[in-house]
Amino acid sequence: MTLKEIASHLNLEIITGGDHLSLEVKDGYTSDLLSDVIAHAPPACLWITLQIHVNIVAVAKLKDLAGIVIVNGRQPDEETKQKAREERIPLLLTKETAFRISGRLYQLLAKGR
Amino acid sequence: MLRTFKADLHVHTCLSPCGELSMSPHNIILRAVEEKIDILGICDHNTAENVPALLAIAQTYPVTIFPGIEITSQEEIHILGLFDNLEAVLQLQEEVYAHLPGENDEDAFGLQVVVNAQGEVLRFNPRLLIGACTLSLNEIVDLIHSFAGLAIASHIDRESFSLISQLGFIPSDIILDALEISPAITYHQALNRFAPHLPLVSFSDAHRPEEIGQSFTKFLLKEASLAELRLAFQHQQGRRIIH
Numbered sequence: 001m002t003l004k005e006i007a008s009h010l011n012l013e014i015i016t017g018g019d020h021l022s023l024e025v026k027d028g029y030t031s032d033l034l035s036d037v038i039a040h041a042p043p044a045c046l047w048i049t050l051q052i053h054v055n056i057v058a059v060a061k062l063k064d065l066a067g068i069v070i071v072n073g074r075q076p077d078e079e080t081k082q083k084a085r086e087e088r089i090p091l092l093l094t095k096e097t098a099f100r101i102s103g104r105l106y107q108l109l110a111k112g113r
Numbered sequence: 114m115l116r117t118f119k120a121d122l123h124v125h126t127c128l129s130p131c132g133e134l135s136m137s138p139h140n141i142i143l144r145a146v147e148e149k150i151d152i153l154g155i156c157d158h159n160t161a162e163n164v165p166a167l168l169a170i171a172q173t174y175p176v177t178i179f180p181g182i183e184i185t186s187q188e189e190i191h192i193l194g195l196f197d198n199l200e201a202v203l204q205l206q207e208e209v210y211a212h213l214p215g216e217n218d219e220d221a222f223g224l225q226v227v228v229n230a231q232g233e234v235l236r237f238n239p240r241l242l243i244g245a246c247t248l249s250l251n252e253i254v255d256l257i258h259s260f261a262g263l264a265i266a267s268h269i270d271r272e273s274f275s276l277i278s279q280l281g282f283i284p285s286d287i288i289l290d291a292l293e294i295s296p297a298i299t300y301h302q303a304l305n306r307f308a309p310h311l312p313l314v315s316f317s318d319a320h321r322p323e324e325i326g327q328s329f330t331k332f333l334l335k336e337a338s339l340a341e342l343r344l345a346f347q348h349q350q351g352r353r354i355i356h
Binding site: 032033034035037038051053054055058059077 | 188249250272277278279280281282284
C-alpha cells in the first residue's frame with residue numbers, strides 16, 4: 001500500500017513530503033528511542049513516534065524510511081519541518097496515540113497482504 | 114599559577130528520589146574529602162533545593178561546591194546545568210518547576226528529602242522530580258546559558274535518558290559545553306565510539322556515598338570557579354581538561 005493511501009485511510013495530516021507519497025509501505029515501526037530506530041527499524045517502513053526533535057529527519061533519511069507519523073497531536077517546530085522539506089521526508093501528523101495508530105496501520109497493512 | 118583540580122561534578126543527594134537517604138550533606142562532603150575531590154557538582158533531578166545545605170557545610174572543608182541541577186528534557190534526555198552561584202540555580206529551578214507536571218509517589222519512586230547542613234529534614238519535595246519537564250533539549254540548554262551556566266549532556270553512553278539513546282546521535286547544531294560519559298566507559302573508548310566535537314568529561318553520577326569519586330575528571334585551572342571551568346572546556350589561557 002502506498003503512503004498516500006495510508007495517509008488517506010488513517011486520516012493523517014501531511015505537512016511535508018507531499019510529493020513523495022507513492023512509495024510502497026510494507027511495514028511499520030513504533031519507537032521513541034532514536035538509537036533503537038537506527039538499530040532495529042526495517043527499511044522503507046513507516047515510523048510512528050512522539051519525538052519531534054530535528055534528529056528524527058536524519059534518522060529517517062539514514063534508514064531510508066517511508067515517512068514519520070508524529071502522534072498525540074504534537075507539532076514539530078520549524079527547524080524539523082525545514083529539514084524534512086530539504087531531505088524530502090514525509091512528516092505526517094495524527095491526534096491519535098502511538099498505540100491506536102500502530103494498531104490501525106497494522107490492520108491496514110495486514111489487509112493489503 | 115595553574116594547578117590540577119580533581120572534580121566530580123555530577124553527584125545526587127537524598128533529594129533525588131533515586132538517591133539514597135544516606136546521601137546527606139555530611140556524608141557527601143566526608144566522602145569527597147576522603148577521595149581528595151576539590152570540586153563537587155551537586156545535581157539533583159529537576160531540583161536544587163539541597164544545594165544551600167551543601168554550600169553551608171562545605172565552608173569548613175577543602176571542597177568547593179558548584180550549584181547544579183540535572184534536568185530531564187521532554188525528549189527524556191538528562192542535562193546537567195552548573196552555575197557559579199546559588200541564586201542562578203534557584204531561578205532556573207523555578208523555570209523547571211513551572212514546566213514539570215505531576216506529583217511524586219514516594220512508594221513508587223522514593224523519598225525526596227530537603228535537608229539542612231546538619232542533615233535535619235526540612236521538608237519533603239512533593240513534585241514528580243523523576244519525571245520529564247515539557248521543555249525541549251534546546252530550550253533547556255538556552256535556559257542554562259541564560260543564567261550564565263554550563264550545560265553538559267549526562268552519561269551519553271547510557272542506554273536510557275541520554276542524548277544518544279533518545280536522539281540517536283549528537284545533533285550537529287547543539288551548543289552544549291561538554292559531554293559526560295559514565296564510569297562504565299573510558300575516555301578512549303568514548304573517543305572511538307562518539308568522535309565528539311565537544312569536550313568529554315567523566316563524573317560519577319553518584320546516588321550512594323561510596324560512588325562519589327568513582328569517576329572524576331582532572332582540570333588544570335587557576336582556582337575552583339565556574340569561569341575557570343569554562344576556560345578549560347574551551348581550552349583557553351592554558352586551562353584544560355587533563356586526560
